[in-house]
Amino acid sequence: MEIQRKDEVRGELLREIFSIQEEERRRIARELHDETSQALSSLNANLEAALGILPSGTDKVKARLKEAQAISISILDDIHKLIYELRPSMLDDLGLVPAVRWLADVNLVAAGIKVSVSIIGKERRLSPQLETTLFRIIKEAISNITRHAHARNASLSLHFQKHTITAHIQNDGRGFDVEEAINSKDRPRGLGLLGMKERVELMSGTLDIRSHPGKRGTEITIEIPIKQEVTLGENKNTGGR
Ligand SMILES: Nc1ncnc2c1ncn2[C@@H]1O[C@H](COP(=O)(O)OP(=O)(O)OP(=O)(O)O)[C@@H](O)[C@H]1O
Numbered sequence: 022m023e024i025q026r027k028d029e030v031r032g033e034l035l036r037e038i039f040s041i042q043e044e045e046r047r048r049i050a051r052e053l054h055d056e057t058s059q060a061l062s063s064l065n066a067n068l069e070a071a072l073g074i075l076p077s078g079t080d081k082v083k084a085r086l087k088e089a090q091a092i093s094i095s096i097l098d099d100i101h102k103l104i105y106e107l108r109p110s111m112l113d114d115l116g117l118v119p120a121v122r123w124l125a126d127v128n129l130v131a132a133g134i135k136v137s138v139s140i141i142g143k144e145r146r147l148s149p150q151l152e153t154t155l156f157r158i159i160k161e162a163i164s165n166i167t168r169h170a171h172a173r174n175a176s177l178s179l180h181f182q183k184h185t186i187t188a189h190i191q192n193d194g195r196g197f198d199v200e201e202a203i204n205s206k207d208r209p210r211g212l213g214l215l216g217m218k219e220r221v222e223l224m225s226g227t228l229d230i231r232s233h234p235g236k237r238g239t240e241i242t243i244e245i246p247i248k249q250e251v252t253l254g255e256n257k258n259t260g261g262r
C-alpha cells in the first residue's frame with residue numbers, strides 16, 4: 022500500500038515535471054521568436070540601410086558591413102532552428118504525423134540514413150499529452166539512431182487503432198545490451214531510454230526494446246491507449262505538453 026502510494030506520488034511529480042518542461046520550452050521558443058529574432062532582423066535592416074548610404078571610396082567599410090550582415094543572417098538561421106527544436110509549431114498546428122516526418126527528414130535523411138515512414142489506419146489528432154509523449158519518445162529514438170547505431174536504413178510507423186496507438190521504430194545498425202543501457206550508472210548520460218520508459222508508463226502504455234550486442238538491428242515498439250474523452254480542442258491550452 023505504502024509503495025503503491027509512493028509510485029503514485031512519483032508519477033504525479035513526473036507528469037508535473039514533463040508538463041513544466043514543455044511549457045518552459047514553449048516560453049523560450051516564444052521569447053527567441055518575438056525578441057531575439059526580431060532584434061536580429063532589425064540589426065540586419067540597419068546594416069542594409071548603412072550600406073545604401075555609404076559614399077563611394079568606402080569599399081573597406083562596405084566589406085565589413087557585408088560581413089556583419091552575413092553573420093547576423095547566420096545567427097538568425099540558427100535561432101530559427103533552435104526555436105523549432107524547442108517546440109515545433111508543427112506539432113501543435115498539424116499534429117504528430119507531419120512532426121514525425123519532419124523529425125525523420127532533418128535527422129535521419131540529413132545523416133544519410135534511408136528512412137521510410139508509414140502510417141497505418143486512419144490518421145487523426147490525439148490529445149496534446151499523447152502527441153507530445155509520442156513526439157518526445159520518437160525524437161529520442163531517432164537521436165539514438167543517428168548517434169549510436171551506425172545504421173543505413175531506418176523505418177518508422179504509426180498505427181492508429183480505435184483505442185490504441187502503436188509506434189514502431191526500427192534500424193539496421195549495431196545492436197546493444199538493452200538491460201545494461203537502461204540500468205547503466207553512467208549518468209547524466211544515458212537518460213534517453215529511461216526517459217522513454219517513464220513517459221510511456223505515465224500514459225499507461227508499454228515499451229518494448231529489442232536489440233542484442235553483436236547482432237544487427239534495434240526495434241522499438243510503443244503501445245499507448247487512446248483515452249477517448251480527451252480529444253483535441255478541449256484542452257489545447259493546458260500545461261499538458
Ligand atoms: N538505436 C540504437 N542503436 C545502438 N545503440 C543504442 C541505440 N539506442 C541506444 N543505444 C545504446 O544505449 C545507450 C543508452 O541510450 P540512451 O538514449 O539512454 O543514452 P544516450 O543516448 O547515451 O544519452 P542521452 O541521455 O543523451 O540520451 C547508448 O549510449 C547506446 O550505447
Ligand SMILES: [Mg+2]
Nearest residue numbers: 164165213214
Ligand atoms: Mg539517447
